[in-house]
Amino acid sequence: METIRPDELADLQLKRLKWSLHQAQKVGLYQRKLKEAGVSPDDIRTLDDVEKLPFTYKKELQAGYPFGLFATPLKEIVRIHTTSGTTGKPTVVGYTRKDLENWSELIARNMTMIGLGEDDVFQNAVNYGLFTGGLGFHYGAERIGMTVIPSATGNTRRQIEMIEDFGVTAIHCTPSYALHIAEVAESMGKTLDSLKTGIFGAEPWSESMRTELERRLGVKAYDSYGLSEMYGPGVAFECPERDGLHIWHDCYLVEIIDPETGEKLAPGERGELVITPLVKEALPLVRYRTGDVTRLMDGECACGRGPKIERITGRSDDMLVIRGINVFPSQIEHVLRALPEVGEQFIVYIDRVKHLDEMTIEVEMSRAGFSGELQDLARMQKKITGELHNTLGLRTAVKLVEPESLPRFEGKAKRVIDRRGAI
Amino acid sequence: MEKSYIVKQISIFSENRPGRLAAIAGALRDAGINIFAFSIAEADGFGVVRALVDRPDDAHRTLTDLGFRVSFTDVIGVKMRDEPGGLSDIASILGDAGINIEYAYAYSGRDGAVLILRVDQVEDAIRQILGRGGELLEASLSR
Numbered sequence: 001m002e003t004i005r006p007d008e009l010a011d012l013q014l015k016r017l018k019w020s021l022h023q024a025q026k027v028g029l030y031q032r033k034l035k036e037a038g039v040s041p042d043d044i045r046t047l048d049d050v051e052k053l054p055f056t057y058k059k060e061l062q063a064g065y066p067f068g069l070f071a072t073p074l075k076e077i078v079r080i081h082t083t084s085g086t087t088g089k090p091t092v093v094g095y096t097r098k099d100l101e102n103w104s105e106l107i108a109r110n111m112t113m114i115g116l117g118e119d120d121v122f123q124n125a126v127n128y129g130l131f132t133g134g135l136g137f138h139y140g141a142e143r144i145g146m147t148v149i150p151s152a153t154g155n156t157r158r159q160i161e162m163i164e165d166f167g168v169t170a171i172h173c174t175p176s177y178a179l180h181i182a183e184v185a186e187s188m189g190k191t192l193d194s195l196k197t198g199i200f201g202a203e204p205w206s207e208s209m210r211t212e213l214e215r216r217l218g219v220k221a222y223d224s225y226g227l228s229e230m231y232g233p234g235v236a237f238e239c240p241e242r243d244g245l246h247i248w249h250d251c252y253l254v255e256i257i258d259p260e261t262g263e264k265l266a267p268g269e270r271g272e273l274v275i276t277p278l279v280k281e282a283l284p285l286v287r288y289r290t291g292d293v294t295r296l297m298d299g300e301c302a303c304g305r306g307p308k309i310e311r312i313t314g315r316s317d318d319m320l321v322i323r324g325i326n327v328f329p330s331q332i333e334h335v336l337r338a339l340p341e342v343g344e345q346f347i348v349y350i351d352r353v354k355h356l357d358e359m360t361i362e363v364e365m366s367r368a369g370f371s372g373e374l375q376d377l378a379r380m381q382k383k384i385t386g387e388l389h390n391t392l393g394l395r396t397a398v399k400l401v402e403p404e405s406l407p408r409f410e411g412k413a414k415r416v417i418d419r420r421g422a423i
Numbered sequence: 424m425e426k427s428y429i430v431k432q433i434s435i436f437s438e439n440r441p442g443r444l445a446a447i448a449g450a451l452r453d454a455g456i457n458i459f460a461f462s463i464a465e466a467d468g469f470g471v472v473r474a475l476v477d478r479p480d481d482a483h484r485t486l487t488d489l490g491f492r493v494s495f496t497d498v499i500g501v502k503m504r505d506e507p508g509g510l511s512d513i514a515s516i517l518g519d520a521g522i523n524i525e526y527a528y529a530y531s532g533r534d535g536a537v538l539i540l541r542v543d544q545v546e547d548a549i550r551q552i553l554g555r556g557g558e559l560l561e562a563s564l565s566r
Contacts, residue, residue: 365436365492372434372494374464374471381467399468401438404490 001250002109002305009306013253014047016278021053023284026071029060030286050253050276051264055287058091061229065089072096072282082130083228093132093228094282100139102279103231106248107140110237111170113246113305114222116197118145121166125159125173125181126202128152132232133202137172140234146170153177156184163192170197172224175205175213182216195219201226201233204312208337223311229288230277236309244297244308251279254309255287256296258326259316270295271326272316273309291316293328320416322350322357325394329415332361335387341380342366345406352420360397361388364406425549428559429497431479432539435472436492439465447472447486454485460500460539462528473528475500475539497545500560501552503529503536513538513557520551 004012021041024030034040037054044050061069069092070077078097082090095103116122122141128134128150141148149166151159153173159181162168173181178200185192195217201224210221225245226233235252236245247254253276256265265271273290293314301308314330321327329348336342343364351358363384370377377400384398437443444463451458451474461474476482479495486493503509510529517524517540525541537560542548552559 367492370436370492370494372432372471372496374466377436377469377471378466397468399438400436401469402436402490403492405438 002113002246004250004306009249010047012250013278014044016250017047017050017253017276018044020276020278020280020284021286023071023281024286027069027284029064029069030284033286047253050255050287053276053286055262055274055289056285057289058229058291061091062089064092066092067094070094070282071284077282079135081132081135081228081232091228093231095231096281099231099281102251103136103234104139104143106231106234106251107137108143109248110224110234111140111144111146111199113237113239113303114197114199114220115240116141116144116146116170120146120169120197121149121194122146123149123151123159123163123166123168123171125151125153125171125177131202132226132228133172136226136232136234137199156181157188160185160188160190160192163195164190167194169194170199171195171217171219172199172201174202175200175209176203178213178217179209182213186216192217198222199224204314206337225292225309225312227290227292229283229285229290230275231280235275239301239303239305241302244301244310246301246303246305247307247309249306252277254296256294259289259319260321260326265295267296268298270310270313270328270331273312289316293319293330318416320348320350320359320418322359322394325392327359327392327394331391332388335391336363336384339384339387340366340368342384342400343403345408346415347406348416350416350418350420357420358397359394360399362399362401362406364401364403367403425546427562428499428549428553429545430475430500430539430560430562432496432498432541433474433476433479433482433486434494434496435474435486437463437470437472439468439470444472446489447491450485450489450491451476451482454481456482456485459532460528460530460537462526462539464526496541498539498541499545499549499552501538501540502534502558502560503538505531505536509536510538513540513552516551516555516557517542517548520547522548522551 033054039052076096077094079095081093124137126133138148138150198217198219198221200221213221222238224233225236236247238245255274256271257274258265259272273292273294275288277285292312293316294309294312297308297310314328318329319326336346343366345364347362349360381398381400388396435447457477459475464471483493501513523543527540529538
């Protein structure tokens with residue numbers, strides 16, 4: 001399945017898309033939505049016809065609380081997970097026996113892809129409960145015969161003892177917990193020599209975090225992407241090339257859209273990831289708006305598997321439209337991170353000057369590297385502007401500000417101040 | 424020998440907005456540091472405040488502790504006749520020797536006028552000026 005020919009894949013996707021739509025028709029919400037959109041599952045004759053279908057939004061899943069979106073009777077549902085529900089009602093996800101099999105298969109595929117197997121001892125250091133990362137990885141790892149330690153989270157010293165005593169070779173946890181394990185291990189004087197592989201997911205993490213985790217834990221670090229609505233983790237995963245994530249096209253139909261207009265973007269363009277799951281029984285979804293920002297990557301991966309998506313670079317809710325160009329604050333962050341002369345703090349101001357959008361970015365200088373020469377500062381300002389122009393395709397005004405002069409945020413940072421009034 | 428004439432200028436990064444110079448000057452006042460000479464160079468949205476002070480190391484520490492970006496720059500101070508031709512004399516010495524002046528500012532104090540120079544070859548400049556009878560500010564005046 002991993003190296004299926006493109007035409008065979010398309011046939012399979014279309015067949016499964018049709019099945020999935022029939023499954024969705026068992027749900028009141030979709031009967032209504034398809035009727036409103038004036039399409040029936042029989043109108044879908046090619047994969048491109050997917051664009052005729054309406055989007056599904058998270059708030060619709062929340063409104064269906066608890067079981068309103070299930071396409072199968074509860075007696076066929078063998079497990080329930082929910083999302084944390086930090087914004088309103090939790091989203092309830094049901095799984096039939098077949099769903100659990102599919103999910104385990106995807107996780108197993110991911111783990112096999114990075115060379116894990118029955119010789120490995122696997123510590124699953126994530127929350128086991130309603131959170132999908134625990135049981136999801138657990139059953140996937142068992143499926144390929146790994147020796148699974150359901151260590152869950154907490155008691156970090158005990159986690160470290162287990163890694164050492166049981167000869168753990170692979171660990172799955174959040175990147176921030178991995179960093180905590182590294183710190184505690186260092187304070188205990190443990191080097192965790194048996195660890196070779198780290199699987200990190202459930203929160204965004206940067207390339208510099210990867211470098212740090214690899215150095216401190218002695219692992220090769222892999223990014224794992226998923227969301228509860230699509231079973232959980234396992235939707236996309238890095239291969240050993242670690243340059244983008246393979247998303248499993250036989251199970252998930254992928255579109256990248258402009259979050260403002262809903263229009264499909266050309267390959268390579270960055271936008272919101274929209275997924276139509278193709279094999280889900282209990283909770284079929286149609287064109288689900290993930291809110292995650294990525295792009296389909298060009299070219300074939302050296303590993304021979306199918307098209308990849310870029311690592312998630314932000315949330316579509318954060319998107320700005322400047323002179324008609326879509327800009328994500330995370331892109332700016334990315335550029336600044338790569339420049340040692342400046343810190344990571346920044347604020348974006350957007351103004352409308354003579355009917356034109358103007359973007360001004362205040363950037364803090366870093367503590368190091370001030371030569372005292374005006375020309376060096378001017379050169380640096382020009383370099384930042386140039387790098388931003390390359391990445392955003394947009395001219396910006398960069399203002400250098402003094403270190404630690406920008407506001408710090410606890411929790412979610414508010415980095416964008418849009419001062420454009422209504423036209 | 425030449426080294427004793429290399430003066431440590433403090434260069435301070437400052438945003439171009441009201442109150443920044445007051446903050447810098449106020450910090451030096453509170454630390455009891457005297458400013459002999461200073462200038463501001465400005466670019467797009469920010470500037471560099473350059474100053475000669477009596478205690479450069481203390482000034483550096485004080486301003487850094489307050490969160491300013493500060494660095495030292497090597498400059499020289501050339502005593503200048505406070506009459507027509509004073510600047511011309513010095514500029515000619517350096518021009519003849521092929522030494523480039525990156526920036527300069529001047530002050531006129533109790534002991535006459537002084538030209539502060541940032542040049543590309545500082546030790547060469549010192550040799551040339553002393554060799555042609557010029558007089559330089561001793562770095563020991565500020566410590």
